[in-house]
Amino acid sequence: MAKTITVLGATGNQGGAVASFFKAQGWTVRGISRSASSASSKTLISKGISVVEADVDDFPTLISAFSGAHVIFAVTDFWAPFFETYPTLSKVSDRTTGEHALAVEVRRGKTIVDAATKVLEEGNLERFVFSTLPSFKDQSGGKYTYAYHFDAKALVSEYLKEQKALWEKSSLLNMGFYATNLVTMGSVMGANKEPNGNRIIWRRTGRNEAVHPFVVPNDTGIFVDLLVRSPPKQDLLGVSEMATYATFMSIWSEVTGVPSEVEQGTEDEADKAHPGGLGREAAESTSTSAEFGWGKHLVLPKDLDPNVKTTSLRGYFESEDWRPFLEDA
Numbered sequence: 001m002a003k004t005i006t007v008l009g010a011t012g013n014q015g016g017a018v019a020s021f022f023k024a025q026g027w028t029v030r031g032i033s034r035s036a037s038s039a040s041s042k043t044l045i046s047k048g049i050s051v052v053e054a055d056v057d058d059f060p061t062l063i064s065a066f067s068g069a070h071v072i073f074a075v076t077d078f079w080a081p082f083f084e085t086y087p088t089l090s091k092v093s094d095r096t097t098g099e100h101a102l103a104v105e106v107r108r109g110k111t112i113v114d115a116a117t118k119v120l121e122e123g124n125l126e127r128f129v130f131s132t133l134p135s136f137k138d139q140s141g142g143k144y145t146y147a148y149h150f151d152a153k154a155l156v157s158e159y160l161k162e163q164k165a166l167w168e169k170s171s172l173l174n175m176g177f178y179a180t181n182l183v184t185m186g187s188v189m190g191a192n193k194e195p196n197g198n199r200i201i202w203r204r205t206g207r208n209e210a211v212h213p214f215v216v217p218n219d220t221g222i223f224v225d226l227l228v229r230s231p232p233k234q235d236l237l238g239v240s241e242m243a244t245y246a247t248f249m250s251i252w253s254e255v256t257g258v259p260s261e262v263e264q265g266t267e268d269e270a271d272k273a274h275p276g277g278l279g280r281e282a283a284e285s286t287s288t289s290a291e292f293g294w295g296k297h298l299v300l301p302k303d304l305d306p307n308v309k310t311t312s313l314r315g316y317f318e319s320e321d322w323r324p325f326l327e328d329a
């Protein structure tokens with residue numbers, strides 16, 4: 001009989017990729033959504049993926065959704081609680097929104113871990129994969145302290161490691177910078193058309209020569225499959241291709257024929273453009289990656305399987321229709 005994977009976040013980028021990957025491998029896939037009748041859930045159902053309703057803020061619903069699974073993949077959404085409260089909390093201080101979103105993400109992450117621990121007692125669960133990030137506060141030796149979406153997930157990982165029985169069956173997936181940020185992050189973290197010109201300009205903090213881990217979110221299924229096939233307690237960097245931002249954009253320009261430029265920005269400039277914590281949150285993520293990297297303790301996909309194939313940046317750029325972005329940028 002086919003094994004079952006339960007995917008929390010199945011209607012999103014990471015979970016959607018995991019659900020599709022495992023479905024294609026013949027697994028029984030159970031996606032979790034707060035609404036089984038949403039358009040995203042209906043798309044999953046049309047692909048043969050069942051959708052169960054559960055909410056990370058409602059422990060019993062999570063237990064039901066996790067029950068009977070051989071593998072659980074879980075991702076938490078930092079940004080919804082951030083943006084829901086940003087208009088008010090950002091007026092209090094430039095840390096209040098980040099601190100609030102961190103508290104929500106840590107609480108939800110711990111609830112997920114507790115639910116997985118409970119379901120472990122059934123004896124079916126073989127692997128729990130949590131989508132995390134390293135603490136950039138620690139990674140930068142305390143220099144950068146506004147990357148709350150990194151630090152929150154790292155706190156959940158620490159909590160998971162304390163749950164000894166569950167940790168024996170778990171692995172961590174640290175997703176690199178989404179290659180899609182180019183178009184999805186707008187003026188906060190994405191690229192924009194230069195005023196009165198044709199070039200696409202991406203202003204980034206950190207040294208231009210710095211190499212960053214870029215990930216095509218659709219590769220998430222490949223990484224989770226690797227973690228299911230490998231011994232537990234892995235701390236994997238989910239990276240499709242390492243590159244500098246300059247290389248990233250030069251490949252993009254080659255593929256699209258549109259000239260581009262990466263300009264060096266500063267954290268203060270990002271803060272000025274998006275005050276109240278948002279600019280710093282985004283800028284300090286890039287700055288930490290540029291100056292300090294993501295941590296030597298992380299294993300790479302090729303360390304787990306030398307033959308693993310991830311999507312190249314060129315392959316990703318070639319597969320996309322860039323016209324809507326170029327019209328709106």
Ligand SMILES: NC(=O)c1ccc[n+]([C@@H]2O[C@H](COP(=O)([O-])OP(=O)(O)OC[C@H]3O[C@@H](n4cnc5c(N)ncnc54)[C@H](OP(=O)(O)O)[C@@H]3O)[C@@H](O)[C@H]2O)c1
Pocket residue numbers: 008009010011012013014015032033034035038040054055056057075076077078079080133149175176177178181
């Ligand atoms: N952008 C980047 O470069 C980058 C890099 C690494 C990591 N990340 C992290 O990726 C995370 C977001 O992952 P994503 O892009 O896959 O998410 P996404 O596409 O924004 O989707 C969010 C998912 O979370 C689910 N969800 C939200 N609140 C929920 C709740 N209360 N109960 C149950 N499910 C809930 C949603 O399901 P329903 O709406 O269907 O309920 C949806 O499936 C963020 O925390 C971010 O920090 C981003």
